[in-house]
Amino acid sequence: MIKKRISLVLFLCVLVPVAIFGCNSYSPSHxxxxxxxxxxxxxxxxxxxxxxEGVPQIRVVRGDGASRAEIDAAMAIRKAIADMxxxxxxxxxxxxxxxxxxxxxxxxxxxxxxxTVNTLNSLNYGEYTIRITGKKIIVAAWTDFAxxxxxxxxxxxxxxxxxxxxxxxxxxxxxxxxxxxxxxLNNLPSFDDAFPAAITYSGDHAYQVVITKSTEEAYxxxxxxxxxxxxxxxxxRTAAGNLFAIYNDDSNAINVYYTPFNKTVRIITEPLENLxxxxxxxxxxxxxxxLIMIGRRFSNTSMYLGVDSGAGLMCFVIQLSxxxxxxxxGGVATDAFAQAxxxxxxxxxxxxxxxxxxxxIMTHSHGDHTGGFCRFAELYSSKVTLERIIYxxxxxxxxxxxxxxxxxxxxxxxxxxxxxxxxxxxxxxxx
Numbered sequence: 001m002i003k004k005r006i007s008l009v010l011f012l013c014v015l016v017p018v019a020i021f022g023c024n025s026y027s028p029s030h031x032x033x034x035x036x037x038x039x040x041x042x043x044x045x046x047x048x049x050x051x052x053e054g055v056p057q058i059r060v061v062r063g064d065g066a067s068r069a070e071i072d073a074a075m076a077i078r079k080a081i082a083d084m085x086x087x088x089x090x091x092x093x094x095x096x097x098x099x100x101x102x103x104x105x106x107x108x109x110x111x112x113x114x115x116t117v118n119t120l121n122s123l124n125y126g127e128y129t130i131r132i133t134g135k136k137i138i139v140a141a142w143t144d145f146a147x148x149x150x151x152x153x154x155x156x157x158x159x160x161x162x163x164x165x166x167x168x169x170x171x172x173x174x175x176x177x178x179x180x181x182x183x184x185l186n187n188l189p190s191f192d193d194a195f196p197a198a199i200t201y202s203g204d205h206a207y208q209v210v211i212t213k214s215t216e217e218a219y220x221x222x223x224x225x226x227x228x229x230x231x232x233x234x235x236x237r238t239a240a241g242n243l244f245a246i247y248n249d250d251s252n253a254i255n256v257y258y259t260p261f262n263k264t265v266r267i268i269t270e271p272l273e274n275l276x277x278x279x280x281x282x283x284x285x286x287x288x289x290x291l292i293m294i295g296r297r298f299s300n301t302s303m304y305l306g307v308d309s310g311a312g313l314m315c316f317v318i319q320l321s322x323x324x325x326x327x328x329x330g331g332v333a334t335d336a337f338a339q340a341x342x343x344x345x346x347x348x349x350x351x352x353x354x355x356x357x358x359x360x361i362m363t364h365s366h367g368d369h370t371g372g373f374c375r376f377a378e379l380y381s382s383k384v385t386l387e388r389i390i391y392x393x394x395x396x397x398x399x400x401x402x403x404x405x406x407x408x409x410x411x412x413x414x415x416x417x418x419x420x421x422x423x424x425x426x427x428x429x430x431x
Contacts, residue, residue, distance in 0.1 A: 046132045048104050050158065051169040056081055056090035058104040058137075063111040064094040069144035070109030073151035077106060077139070080155040084162055084169065104135045109147055116140055117195070125199060125209060126186025130154050130177040137171060143199045146181045153177060182207070187252050188269050189229045191222055203395040203410070204428045206270035214265045219243060219258035222265065226254060234275070248272055276390060276427040283322040286350045292317040294331065294340050315341060315372055323350040324358040324387075330372030338375040345384060355384045361429075362391040365399065365409045374416045381420040389417060392429035 049057040058081075062074040074092060082089035095111040107116055119131055119140045128141035128150045139154050141147045157177065162169045180186050185199065185207050197212040211218075223245055227233070231247035231254060238244070243258040253275040255268040294315040315337070316328040325345055331337040349355045362370055393399065396407035417426060 046134055046173040048132055048135055048137055048171050049168070050081065050104075050106075050137075050171060051085060051162070051167070054085055054167045055088055056085055058106055059091040059093060061093055061095055061105050061107045061111060061113065063109055064096060066094075066109055066111075067144050069147050073139070073147045074108040076151050077108060077154060077158075080158060084158070084166060099136075101134055101136075106137045106139060108139045108151070110140070110142075120195070124180075124186050124190065125188050125196070126180050126182040126184065128179060128181050130157065130175070132171050132173045132176055141181070142185070142196065143182070143201075145201060149181065184252070184269050184271075185209075188254070188267060189222075189225050191218070191265070191267070192225070194218070200398070201395045202268065202270075203393050203398070204270065204274060204426075206268055206274060206428055209267040209269075211265040211267070212263065214258065214263055216243065216258055216260065219256065219265050222256060222267070223247070226256070234277075246275065248275065270428060273425075274428040276388070276429075283320075285321040286323040287319065287321065287348075289321055290319045290348065292319070292344045292348070294337070294344060314369065317341065317344045317348075319348050320358060324356045325349075327357055327360045327373075329363055329369040330360070330374075330376060332368050333371030333375040335375065335379070337372040338379050341372060341376050342380045342384070357384060357386045359388040359390055360386055362389075362393075362413070365391075365393045365406055365413065367409050370409060370413050374412055377416045377420040386421055386424045388425040388427065389421060390427045390429050 051057060060074050060078045060081075062070055066074070078089055078092050090106075095107075095113055099105075099113040099115065107113055110116060110120065113136075115133065115136045115138050119129060119138045120142060123129060123140070123142065125142050128146045129138070130150065130153065131138045131140070139147075139150055141150050154177075157171070157175055158169060161171060161175065184205065188209065191209070191211050194211045194214060196209050198208075198210040200208050200210075202208045223233075226247045231249050231252075234246040234248050234253070236245040241260055245256050247254040247256070249272075251272050253270050253272050255270075256265065258265050294317060314329050315331040318326040318328070320326065325348075327341065330341065345355050345357070346352060360373060362373065391413070393410045393413070394402075396410055399406040399410055417424070
């Protein structure tokens with residue numbers, strides 16, 4: 001990673017502002033005000049000819065390991081220039097070779113070129129930019145879900161700057177663009193001295209930053225940075241050598257964990273309402289706790305306690321001492337399975353007219369674990385109070401990329417919650 005060099009005097013003058021700045025939203029310049037004893041040389045405006053005499057004067061660069069979104073963005077920019085030049089397309093290359101400062105280039109996405117690295121390291125995770133410097137035009141964003149929009153903005157700028165006779169197009173640093181595309185990610189302070197391996201959408205308005213080749217020291221330094229930025233520690237624990245911590249402010253929850261086996265830190269930012277906060281633990285005992293297992297096949301039939309569940313699939317009902325229940329998964333979407341769940345609740349509830357499920361937990365989105373929940377809601381939501389729903393599904397796009405049809409199952413669960421459980425708390429399972 002390339003760092004800016006600053007003098008000792010400047011460092012002492014801006015140490016505190018820099019620490020605070022790392023917690024804030026976008027600042028257009030990302031520069032500090034020079035100290036009174038410092039002088040700077042005049043810098044000539046950058047100017048890059050994209051088209052001259054109707055011919056492309058620039059090439060397009062994408063990363064060798066570019067994502068599909070980055071490839072599409074680079075190709076869209078190349079095509080836009082070709083359309084302006086009556087089909088004469090600029091060259092497009094990967095970032096195999098060392099960058100040549102003298103060659104005009106449009107650098108798209110997360111390349112290994114120093115221009116990209118320097119630009120991205122000057123951005124918060126929720127920002128994107130078009131930056132003209134020297135002979136380079138950097139089109140940079142941390143995430144795939146921003147790069148497409150950024151490419152569209154850049155193409156619009158090209159169209160605005162194209163001469164009336166369509167023979168010339170020049171960009172200068174006056175055409176720089178910068179903005180915030182994701183305020184959730186922008187709430188995160190950056191992870192010092194590390195280039196994220198990935199930033200992804202994790203569903204339910206949660207976003208994840210993955211830092212590889214990291215250390216426990218770097219993890220703990222980041223926790224300290226969260227506290228400097230005004231976040232309060234909610235909880236911290238260790239499990240089998242893995243380190244976990246949750247921080248929050250008035251609107252955001254930040255989950256951070258470090259797994260030493262692969263030296264990876266994961267940072268998840270999400271709305272505070274996603275975070276489950278337990279009650280104070282006080283209760284009046286009405287019954288003895290018990291575990292009820294529904295629908296597990298013990299033979300070649302699908303019968304369980306005389307009920308045809310439709311399959312040998314998993315659903316557990318746990319009764320708490322206060323008479324409420326916790327349901328884990330829900331089996332398949334059959335009437336028989338939903339009836340078996342309801343029967344177990346009805347038979348064990350201290351008050352048959354006031355059946356309460358304290359939490360329904362879904363371990364994953366497959367239909368043999370969520371189908372029964374959806375069918376139960378359709379048949380019995382008016383008879384049973386559901387206080388809380390807890391799950392941690394991926395985004396629909398990620399689910400689809402892993403297994404076709406899985407995104408439909410996630411959508412069905414979301415639709416069921418909207419239709420039958422609008423008043424229930426919904427939490428994304430944390431760490």
